[in-house]
Amino acid sequence: MAHVHLENVSKSYGALSVLHGVSLDIANGEFIILVGPSGCGKSTLLRLIAGLEAITGGEVSIRDRVVNDIRPKDRNIAMVFQSYALYPHKTVAKNMGFALQLAGRPTAEIDAKVNAAAEILNLVPLLDRFPKQLSGGQRQRVAMGRAIVRDPEVFLFDEPLSNLDAKLRVQMRAEIKSLHHRLKTTTIYVTHDQVEAMTMADRIVVMNAGRIEQVGRPLDLYDNPKNLFVAGFLGSPAMNFFNGRVEGRFFRTNGGATLELPPSLAQAGDGRELVAGIRPEHIALAGGASGLATTVVVDEPTGAETMIALDLAGDTLLATFRDRLTVHSGDQMTIHFPPGRIHLFDKRSGDRLTVEEHPLD
Incomplete structure (x- = not known):
């Protein structure tokens, strides 16, 4: 687990400014969801935390260490993307353990971590299958397992359920929340789906046009919206x-x-x-x-x-x-x-x- 702190974070692409001085504190073990309409900057902010984008201004800290100039692989974070990004020629077990293999970990350690993650995600019967033999929900669990085996301090999720049908999204929401309760790892989750935000988050961060509109517990934001934007965005x-x-x-x-x-x-x-x-x-x-x-x-x-x-x-x-x-x-x-x-x-x-x-x- 790790405390994450954003201090006056900004991001520009040339003359285009997409984040305007975002500041946010995320506590150890907290499940935070960044939500907002398309183009509000939520995915860009997640990529800045991951180190996949360079910060224009401000600071990102993980466990009181400023990570602005630290490579993604050295930040001790794991990211789950909207696309599963699985290697089609590798089995489930090989996909889940590949990052550890690249890091030169012993085979016995890799097998132990893969098996432990597979137990958590109910993937044990599927370890010898290939991605083409899996459903969408099973592939997403494999992507989550690949993140779990790294034992990161922070999980980052970038709209992980967007490719699933409505019934499967409901199931996966429950599985991700259950996983968080079990691992208690600090989690930052991006979605445009307000239902995901309301049902899963410890706190919601509502973003609009590169700025934070309001931060709070789901029902607090629902009952006491700060402004017209938050009131109109939350609720279906x-x-x-x-x-x-x-x-x-x-x-x-x-x-x-x-x-x-x-x-x-x-x-x-x-x-x-x-x-x-x-x-x-x-x-x-x-x-x-x-x-x-x-x-x-x-x-x-x-x-x-x-x-x-x-x-x-x-x-x-x-x-x-x-x-x-x-x-x-x-x-x-x-x-x-x-x-x-x-x-x-x-x-x-x-x-x-x-x-x-x-x-x-």
Whole structure:
């Protein structure tokens, strides 16, 4: 295990700057996930930690040792890539032990480490097979085994599940998390899949345009997003947003819908151009005549829940209900936004009016 520290790390390719002064502390044994849209710099940052790219500015430290000018093979890290990168002419055992063979380790040591990793990853029956005889999930486990045998201080994963189908991704998420619990090795994992980030990480680092937007535990980021970007990126389906203004105890959307607010939040947002946000699962059905009148645009029953796109005074929103509702396009629905579930964001800066400063009533 090792503590990893990034201090004001930047990366440029000529005139193009892709990372802008990134600083981050990763504790011993922590599972950190870097997440963000394509082009945000997350994979570039991982490659800088690995030593596969030269740093333009700042410092990368592993176990209190600055590694900027240290070759990748001397950083005591192991990386698992999106592509399995297995040698097709070598067996599973030979693929897993090849790095140790290159390092000149004794055959007995290589065999012992390969067998130990194979036990962890349930690869023992496959050690004599070739990559073409394996499924996608089995090949990814071999790539992980190749990293494990090196006994690194830090594991680096670069979108390792992108090539797998949905069912296999779920299985491999559980296997990687279980592996981390067993080995307790510091792990830095890159993905664009927010579900992977929410279900696997000790902490999530949300990146955008080469900068860190917010760092925190998954549910903390989900419940208390720092700004509009984080609120819109985390969550599937995404948070609903409405432009408007606070008028007394209410937020009035530009389309004329009126949303009740907690007193402290209404007072904090008084007179400002704001964006209100609410997650689809926090929208409730309203009984009787009270509530907000909406029109069904489309319904999407999934079995476990029903997702319904609704028109609210000209704004389209998505609501998720656990009940199996039978509705059709054009039907009328009356819904309710619980005041304590509404977030307010400054329209210009994108920053959220924080719960700490203005607790929800």
